[in-house]
Amino acid sequence: MPTISHIVEHIVKERPLLQEAIIEDIVNYASVAESIKPEVEKALEKEVKLSAIVMALRRVAETVRRKAPQTKFDYNSEIFMKTQVCDIGVLKSPTFFSKLKHIYSIVDYERGDTLNIIQGNYEVSIISNEKYLDKIKKSLAGEKIVRADKELVIVGMIFPKEYVEHPGVIATITRKLAWNGVNILEVISTFKELNFVVGKNDATKAYNALQELIEGK
DSSP: OOHHHHHHHHHHTTTHHHHHHTTTOOHHHHHHHHHHHHHHHHHHHHHOHHHHHHHHHHHHHHHHHHHHHOOOOTTOEEEEEEEEEEEEEEEOOTGGGGHHHHHHHSSSSGGOOOOOEOOOOOOEEEEEEEEGHHHHHTTTTOOOOOEEEEEEEEEEEEGGGGGGGGGTTTHHHHHHOOOOOOOOEEEESSEEEEEEEEGGHHHHHHHHHHHHHTTTO
């Protein structure tokens, strides 16, 4: 039979921003208890005292803080930003991959231009400089393009290889971005590099959020 603690724990697990507030120790337990009281009572099919929910929240909070990633960043991490980026989504097809060679030849890598290919089960994302958008779309003639977004920005981090050995690095970064209201459109990851594709309006917020991580704020 479910208890108040079990129900409250489940609710907290389903709400990442509430977990972040708990970790940052900025949560008002009485207010949270009042907001989730109807949900707890519905699950238990009986009335529950607010004080009991507050007590359960505090117990769950201890567990959340104990298990939270303790990843620390330092000035060895480098933040970079690339503007005027486009993101093209294409459905996979038997003919798609034969066209990739030409797409790779379009980009001028010596000038620092960008081309990232992300393969999913059914769709491929092509992320490149906005100036190549029309050429890439032309190369994809006959393919099903499901989206072609521009005015995007890549905000990324390069960090020491030691970070890969520590759990919670990606979780810490994405949580920080979400907490600052950044909408992540794509994630591009390599061994020591983590890039986020965001809208132009979110670029400054994303950069500042990553800078705060490095500065330990």
